[in-house]
Amino acid sequence: xxxxxxxxxxxxxxxxxxxxxxxxxxxxxxxxxxxxxxxxxxxxxxxxxxxxxxxxxxxxxxxxxxxxxxxxxxxxxxxxxxxxxxxxxxxxxxxxxxxxxxxxxxxxxxxxxxxxxxxxxxxxxxxxxxxxxxxxxxxxxxxxxxxxxxxxxxxxxxxxxxxxxxxxxxxxxxxxxxxxxxxxxxxxxxxxxxxxxxxxxxxxxxxxxxxxxxxxxxxxxxxxxxxxxxxxxxxxxxxxxxxxxxxxxxx
Amino acid sequence: xxxxxxxxxxxxxxxxxxxxxxxxxxxxxxxxxxxxxxxxxxxxxxxxxxxxxxxxxxxxxxxxxxxxxxxxxxxxxxxxxxxxxxxxxxxxxxxxxxxxxxxxxxxxxxxxxxxxxxxxxxxxxxxxxxxxxxxxxxxxxxxxxxxxxxxxxxxxxxxxxxxxxxxxxxxxxxxxxxxxxxxxxxxxxxxxxxxxxxxxxxxxxxxxxxxxxxxxxxxxxxxxxxxxxxxxxxxxxxxxxxxxxxxxxxxxx
Numbered sequence: 001x002x003x004x005x006x007x008x009x010x011x012x013x014x015x016x017x018x019x020x021x022x023x024x025x026x027x028x029x030x031x032x033x034x035x036x037x038x039x040x041x042x043x044x045x046x047x048x049x050x051x052x053x054x055x056x057x058x059x060x061x062x063x064x065x066x067x068x069x070x071x072x073x074x075x076x077x078x079x080x081x082x083x084x085x086x087x088x089x090x091x092x093x094x095x096x097x098x099x100x101x102x103x104x105x106x107x108x109x110x111x112x113x114x115x116x117x118x119x120x121x122x123x124x125x126x127x128x129x130x131x132x133x134x135x136x137x138x139x140x141x142x143x144x145x146x147x148x149x150x151x152x153x154x155x156x157x158x159x160x161x162x163x164x165x166x167x168x169x170x171x172x173x174x175x176x177x178x179x180x181x182x183x184x185x186x187x188x189x190x191x192x193x194x195x196x197x198x199x200x201x202x203x204x205x206x207x208x209x210x211x212x213x214x215x216x217x218x219x220x221x222x223x224x225x226x227x228x229x230x231x232x233x234x235x236x237x238x239x240x241x242x243x244x245x246x247x248x249x250x251x
Numbered sequence: 252x253x254x255x256x257x258x259x260x261x262x263x264x265x266x267x268x269x270x271x272x273x274x275x276x277x278x279x280x281x282x283x284x285x286x287x288x289x290x291x292x293x294x295x296x297x298x299x300x301x302x303x304x305x306x307x308x309x310x311x312x313x314x315x316x317x318x319x320x321x322x323x324x325x326x327x328x329x330x331x332x333x334x335x336x337x338x339x340x341x342x343x344x345x346x347x348x349x350x351x352x353x354x355x356x357x358x359x360x361x362x363x364x365x366x367x368x369x370x371x372x373x374x375x376x377x378x379x380x381x382x383x384x385x386x387x388x389x390x391x392x393x394x395x396x397x398x399x400x401x402x403x404x405x406x407x408x409x410x411x412x413x414x415x416x417x418x419x420x421x422x423x424x425x426x427x428x429x430x431x432x433x434x435x436x437x438x439x440x441x442x443x444x445x446x447x448x449x450x451x452x453x454x455x456x457x458x459x460x461x462x463x464x465x466x467x468x469x470x471x472x473x474x475x476x477x478x479x480x481x482x483x484x485x486x487x488x489x490x491x492x493x494x495x496x497x498x499x500x501x502x503x504x
Contacts, residue, residue: 052399070402083394088418088495098404101414129495131502149404 002026007058020211031186033196036206042189074153075146081138085130092126098149116144136167153185198226208247283465291465307449315374316435323379327386352377353441365446373442382427389423421496436478
C-alpha cells in the first residue's frame with residue numbers, strides 16, 4: 001500500500017497551498033489513475049511519491065515507510081522522454097544503466113535486458129541512440145529501463161500526452177499488458193478520462209487548484225472491451241465527466 | 252560534397268583576388284602576392300627557421316591548453332554543480348572575463364620572467380576561463396528530468412555526478428574545449444610579441460622590424476594554418492571517440 005495522509009504542499013512559505021490534505025490509499029498491484037484538470041497539482045503528487053519533493057505537512061509512505069528520497073523501488077516515466085533518457089547511451093545501454101549502477105554483473109544483466117527489450121518491442125533497435133527513435137519508441141525505452149530494475153511502483157506522468165492517437169493507443173495497450181505481466185503498481189497521471197477508464201483499476205478525480213484535493217475515488221471495473229461501444233464504459237465516462245465539469249466550470 | 256566545393260571556391264577566389272591585387276593594383280612590397288609568399292615560405296621552411304618558430308608556439312599552445320582545460324573543467328564542475336560555489340564565483344568570473352589577457356602580459360613578465368612560464372600561464376588563464384564558463388553552463392542547462400531519472404536509479408552524490416551529470420554536460424564541456432583551442436592560438440601570439448626569442452609571434456614582429464612583409468605573411472599564414480589544423484584535430488577526436496556525447500548538439504534530442 002502506498003499512502004498519502006493529510007499531505008499538503010506549497011512551494012513558498014506563506015505561499016498558497018497547491019495541495020491540501022490529500023488522502024490517497026493506493027493498493028498493491030493496482031493500476032491507479034489520477035485524473036484532474038490541468039494545473040491542479042497531479043504532477044506534484046507524483047513528485048512527492050517519487051521523492052523529488054517533500055510534503056510540507058502530512059505523510060507520504062510506501063509500505064509504511066515514509067518516502068524521503070527517490071529510489072529504484074519507485075520509478076518515474078517522464079512525459080518528455082527525450083529529456084529524460086540518456087542521450088549518450090544506446091538503447092541497450094540505457095536499459096542496463098540501472099543494473100550497472102547497482103554493480104550487477106554482465107551475465108546477470110543480459111537476460112534481464114533482453115527480456116524487457118522484447119517486452120516493449122525494441123529488440124530490433126538495440127544499437128540505436130534515443131535521438132534515432134520515434135516519440136513512441138522513446139517512451140517504450142523509458143518503460144524498459146524502468147522495468148529492468150523491477151520497481152514495485154511505476155509512476156507515469158502523462159507519458160503519452162505528446163503522441164499521435166494511434167501510437168498512443170498502442171502504448172496504452174502495451175502498458176496494460178506489461179502491468180498484467182509484471183504485477184507492479186502503476187500510478188498514472190492523466191487529464192484524459194477515456195485513457196483513465198481504458199487503463200485503470202482505480203480512478204481518483206482531483207479538484208481544481210489551488211488547495212486541490214481528492215474529489216472522488218472509485219474503482220474502475222468496466223468489463224472488456226473497454227471502449228465506447230461498451231455501455232458500462234459510457235456510463236462511467238459520463239459520471240466522471242460530470243465531476244470534471246464541476247471542477248472546470250464553464251470554459 | 253557541396254560544402255567542400257563551396258569552401259574550395261571561396262579559398263580560390265580569395266587567393267585570386269589577393270594575387271591580382273598584389274601584382275597589378277598595389278605595391279607588391281606592401282602586399283606581396285601569394286605566389287611570392289609561397290616562394291618565401293619554401294625558403295624559410297627549407298632552412299628550418301620557420302619550423303623552429305612554429306614548434307615553439309605550438310609547444311606553448313599545447314602545454315597552456317592542457318593545463319587551462321584541466322583547471323577549467325574541474326572548477327566549472329564545482330561551480331556548475333554546487334549552487335553556493337556558483338554565487339561565490341560569479342562576480343570574479345565576470346571580472347576576469349573582461350580582463351583581456353594581453354593586458355596581463357606586463358604583469359606576467361614582471362612576476363614570472365620572459366621565459367616559457369609567463370606565456371604558458373597566459374594561455375592557460377584564457378583557456379581555463381572559457382572552459383570553466385562553458386562547463387558550468389553545460390551543467391546548469393541539463394534538463395531537470397535527466398537528473399531526476401538518475402536519482403530514480405538510486406544515484407546520488409558522486410555517483411550521480413560521474414554517471415549522469417558529467418556525460419549530460421559533455422556538450423557544454425566540449426564547446427568550451429573547442430573554443431579554448433582558438434583562444435590559445437590567439438593569445439600565444441600576443442604573448443610572444445612582447446617578450447620572446449622564438450615563436451611565430453616573435454617572427455612576425457621581426458618581420459616588422461626588417462620591413463620583410465613577405466615574412467609577416469608567412470607568419471600569418473602559419474598562424475591561421477595552425478588554428479585550422481588544431482581545430483580539425485579536435486573535431487577528429489571528438490567525432491571519433493566522443494561522438495555519443497555530442498549527439499544532442501549534432502542531432503537534437
